[in-house]
Amino acid sequence: MIKILRKYQRTVFGVLVIATAALAMGGFGLGRFMGGGPRERGAITINDVVIPYEEVHRQRRELEDFYRKRFGSNYEQFMEMLKLNVNQLVVDQIIANTLIDQEIKRLGFNAGAGELDMLLRTQVFPGGVDQDSFGRYLRDQRLSPEEFMGNLKRDLARQQLTGMLRDASVASKLEALSVLEREETKYTVSFVTFDPNNYIAKVDTPKEETLQAYYDENSLKYEAPERVAYDYVVFNARDFESSIEIFPEDVEGVYTENISKYELPDEVKVRAIQVTKPKGKEQKNESNDAALDAAKEKAEKALIRAKDGEDFVKLVTEYSDNAATKLIGGEMGWIKRGVMSKSFDNAVFALKGPGIAELVETPEAFLVVEVEEYKEKSAKPLDSVRKEIEDEIRKREAPTYASEQAHKYLSEWIKSGKSLREFASENKLTVNPSGGLLAKEKDPDTAVSGLTRKIFEMPGEERQVVEMGDKSILVHIVDFKEVETPPFQEVRSLVIEDVKKKEANRLAESASKEFLDNLEKSSDKNLEKAAQKLGLKSESKENLQAGLARELPFVDDVVHSAIFSAGQPGLLKDVMSVQGKYYVFQIREINKPKIEEMQKKVSQKQEEVSVENGEILLQSLINRLKAAAKIEVDPGLMVEDAA
Known part of the structure; x- marks a missing residue:
């Protein structure tokens, strides 16, 4: 062991090898999935690899935290708008990563000490690391040394594989030019929208037999969703901040690692002569230019005399236009870096000591400054x-502490065999009821927004801890109702509304097709004129580009493809349906970019296309591995996020 430690002691990788050995010998934690406990149930099985529910839930929390940080207070709206099924994303990612790791193992990719050291230096610890800071890093990440080194080797092997795929996917110049031309070609498009909502008034109230027939055919549409009633106890991170034990070395570590955060900027004590620029200096004319030149010349004279050693206070009296500071010899007091303009800082702080700075120009004046x-x-x-550091550590560690407390109580509660209300009463915990049966989009309180949805996403768990950012919530499901279909009379008004919408949709589609058919038969095929004759509103968009068309209806895949693959102006041959509306499009102009302009960008585009090709090749590999693998996923994990 001594020889091994000496071999690596000069590299970053060596520091971590030594630290890993020391921490491991010192009993630093346990791996997240090390043996010794009861066998965990498998949520996903990929060939011979079993992924436990705990790991799926952990990765889901990480992904949700990523989206919450990215979208902020708009998280729920973005998730609804993007229709992201987070469970599906997590399961897909776990399967893809596991298959890639298995393929890496089959191919025999190995990460050497030199490669690991480079990865550590450039990506993980670019500022360097010692054993103490490494230990703190592991505690922050909740990793054992074995997990850290295993993750590092795995990540490096994945980089090697993706690098190999990228090298095999280099785009040609011709391919890059083709992509550039498609992206930068500009289109002028006119269109008419046929909205079914505008046709509802034309629909008569449906007959009773029509309503009954529609209900019989579409009864599933009116099903009441699954609902759940539950009790819950909230462990809020802020309530545990005072319980966090902080050691002096923790504070010292944060202080050392973030020393720039606690630095006082350099500062100067200065006097200044201010020569004000003339009013109206923004307007370029002979008179203003002459006045500006005169002001600069005046300041430069003062600067020369100051550098020659003349009494600065007397020069202030003679030259300065600042009436306030002129009375006190131009004194400005102590000024920290960053308070004044960048030009001031560059000139004044460059001296690094007493002296006369180079002339400073600001938008309003010329300054001669004595430090x-x-x-x-x-x-x-x-x-x-x-x-300040202790408060920062408490805020950072409190969510973990709250989670640990919630899981501790969960274990004790399960052992007690009591209801959550009984257990909470005995342990002086505040229990909250859901207030009856709730569908997944309903919550008992805005303070726990999203809780019910998360409960539905953890099927089969009557007693559980739900992690929600800075809150860990102990949950007891007390009632559950399956999906049920209400009788016709209860939903009759909804059926009427749906039948009328269906007919309005048929009328809108029929009108759009008739409009397009008549337009194609007309002599001039002018969409705007045809719409005007019928009292329809037409719209026009100019300079549309494939990569920048992000608004409806152009963002729709079918519409996007039809327009931006067109080689010449004209009517699109089909009516397009986008989010329940019908559109008739006419491309009026197509302007392609000049070849000389594309040549300037082709090198960068080659790199971009090569990266995209590499990603496509990687996805192709994953799809091939999926097809050959034996994969089993608990159906309960695939519960849709969207209500």
């Missing part, structure tokens, strides 16, 4: 920021 004293930047004393 009387200079203080270098310095770190705030640790004791002055200790409380």
Whole structure:
């Protein structure tokens, strides 16, 4: 062991090898899935690899946290708009990564010490690392040393595989030019929209037998969704901040690793002569230019005399236009870097000590600056920021502590065999009822928004801990109702509405097809004129580009493909249906980019297309591996996110 430690001690990788060995020998934690406990149930099986539910839920939490940070307060709206099934994304990612890892193992990719060291230096710890900071990093990430090194080797092997695929996917110049031409060709498009909502008034109230027949054929549409009633106890991270035990070395570690955050900027004590620029300087004319030149010349004279050693206070009295500071010898006091303009900082702080700075120009004036004293930047004393750091650590660690407490109580509660209400009463915990049966989009309180949906996403778990950002919630399901279909009379008004919408949709589609058919038969085939004759509203969009058309109806895949693959102007031959509306399109102009302009961008586009080709090749490999693999997924994991 001594020889191994000496071999690696000079590299970043070596520091971590030594630290890993030391931490492992010291009993630093256990791997997330190490043996010794009861065998975990399998949520996903991929060939001979079993993925437990806990790992699926962990990765789901990580993905949700990523989206929450990205979308902020708009998280729920974005998730609904994008129709993202987070469960499906997590399951797909787990399957893809596992298959890739199995293929890497089959191909015999191995990460050497030098390659690992480079990865650590450039990506993981670009600023360097020692054993203490490595230990803190592992605690922050909740990883054992074995997991960290295993993850590192796995990630490097994945990079090697994707690099190999990228090398095999280099795009040609011709391919890049073709993509550029498609992306930068500009289209002018006119269109008419046929909205079924505008035809509902034309639909008569349906007959009773029509309504009954529609209900019989579409009864599933009126099903009441699954509903659940539950009790819950909230473990809020902020309630546990005071319980976090903080050691001096923790504070010192944060202070050292973030020293720039606690630095006081350098500052100067200065006097200044201000020569104000003339009013109306923005307007370029001979008079203004002459006045501006005169102001600059005046400032330059003062600068020369100041550098020659003349009394600066007297020069202020003679030259400065600033009436306020002129009375006190141009004194401006102590100024920290970053308070004034960038041009001021560049000139004044470049001196690094007393002296006369180069002429400073601001939008309003020319400044001649004398630096009387200079203080270098310095770190705030640790004791002055200790409380700030302790509060920061508490906020960072509190969610983990809250989660640990929730899981501790979960274990004790399950062992007790009691209801959550009984257990909570005995342990002085505040229990909250859901207030009856709730569908997945309903929550008992805005403070736990999304809780019911998460409960539905963890099927078969009557007692569970639900993680929600800075809250860990102990949940007891007390009642559950399956999907049920209400009788016709209860939903009759909804059936009437749906039947009328169906007929309005038929009328809108029929009108759009008739409009297109008549337009094609007309002599000039002018969409705007034809629409005007019928009292229809036409719209026009100019300079549409394939990569920039992000609004309806052009963002629709079918519409997008039909327009941006067209080689010449004209009517699109089919009516397009987009989100329940019908559209008739006419391409009026197509303007292709100049070849000389594309030549300037072709190298960068080659790189972009090569990366895209590599991703396509990787996905193709994953699809091939999926087809050959034996994969089993618990159907309960695939519950849709969207209500």
